[in-house]
Amino acid sequence: MTMDVSHRGLTDAQVAALVDELAEAARTGARIAPASRRHPAMTVSDSYEVQRLWRARREAEGGRVAGFKIGLTSVAMQQAFGLDEPDYGVIFEDQILAAGSTVRATAWNNARVEVELSFLLASALVPGQGSGADGAFTAEDILAATACVVPSLEILDCHVREEGMTVIDTIADNAALGAVVRGDREFDPASFDLSWVGAKLRINGEIVETGVSGAVLGHPADSAAWLANRFAEQGETIPAGSLLLSGSFTRPLPVAAGDTVVAEYQGMGEVRVQFT
Template sequence: MTMDVSHRGLTDAQVAALVDELAEAARTGARIAPASRRHPAMTVSDSYEVQRLWRARREAEGGRVAGFKIGLTSVAMQQAFGLDEPDYGVIFEDQILAAGSTVRATAWNNARVEVELSFLLASALVPGQGSGADGAFTAEDILAATACVVPSLEILDCHFVEDGMTVVDTISDNAALGAVVRGAEEFDPAAFDLSWIGAKLTINGAIVETGVSGAVLGHPAASAAWMANRFAERGEEIPAGSLLLSGSFTRPIPVSAGDAVIADYQGMGEVRVQFT
């Protein structure tokens, strides 16, 4: 099922109420019943409207958008949600952590980690100025606009009770983004075949997951291009300096207090985070 963004099933008041609920859940650490269960008429378009209003409120409070993320990039994850395309969200500046950070596991609900590559843009992605058909962005456009590639870990967050949750809940919850652990080293994208970057995820000394970057829509730059095109459809430019989180090539792995997490990337070193 491709995401249907053509119509709304909720009123503006219902959308605003969901944003209020999510903000309160983030503040208190409580989890709320899935919106999809309480609002059967809710559509993907409604979910992105919830996300848009949540973002607008955070920006009005002084938050700064520093990047963008794509999720559900693997076939397995899409099948789990009955979809055939990814979802996407935004990254605020205060959600970017330095590699080597020590963080509280309880800062996020049901914290899980994923292994990803990020693109740091040297130039803006302006709607209609891609090299593809009708000005769409391509993987080549992403690479041309990229200053460097940065290995990164994503920490997932979830403010909904997961039993019964669907993709409209995930999208409403900013595509489940909790934080990004940004690697300390930056790499020239031209120096690697970015579709063949292998990685091992280790927790407390044991390898718990492995993956290869080509699992992300065939190439992480293709994944980033897909996301840039979704924002372009809304008339939104992705500015220079943005960090584009291109999607996980490992399964989400739960973490808890006491876990030492290391992602070891082929040719790109390690990204570490300690949970307390």
């Protein structure tokens, strides 16, 4: 199914209560029962409203938005959730880690890692200013607006109990974003065929997963264009300076204390993080 982001099934009070629950779960490390089971009428539109209000609360508390993540960008993941398009969440500055960081695995629930490419925007993506039909954004528009491409790891988090959890729950939970490990090297997007960047993921020296960036909607820039068009439908601009985490081209793999995780990118070096 295609996500219907125009229909609400919950009241404003119910949405506000879910924002409170998820904010408290994030603070304490607890996990809440899936809202989709407690509220069968809940829709994807409700989930994004929960996410929007949670973002507004964090900004009111001084949090600074650094960019956005795109998830469910492979056909396999979409089929697993019964969808035919991605989802998205927001990245705050305090969720971006430097490559080589040492972090506590217990900082996230059920921590998992994914291999991705990020686009750092040099110019804003303003609704109606794409080169496609009716001003829609294309992959070419994304590449033209990009200052550099940055190899990145995503650390997934989850504040919802897994039994019975659906995409409605993960979207409300900021699309399961825990953190972004930002590579320390930046690349001109014109210097690579970004649909054909290979990567190997090592955990404690062992290759546990391989992938190619074309698994992300055929081209990671197409993923970023999808996000820009989704925002444009809502009249929202993606600001210059935003980091767009374009989606994983490996499976999410669990990590634990003591694990050393290294993603090796073809022609782009590596991104490393140590879990304690």
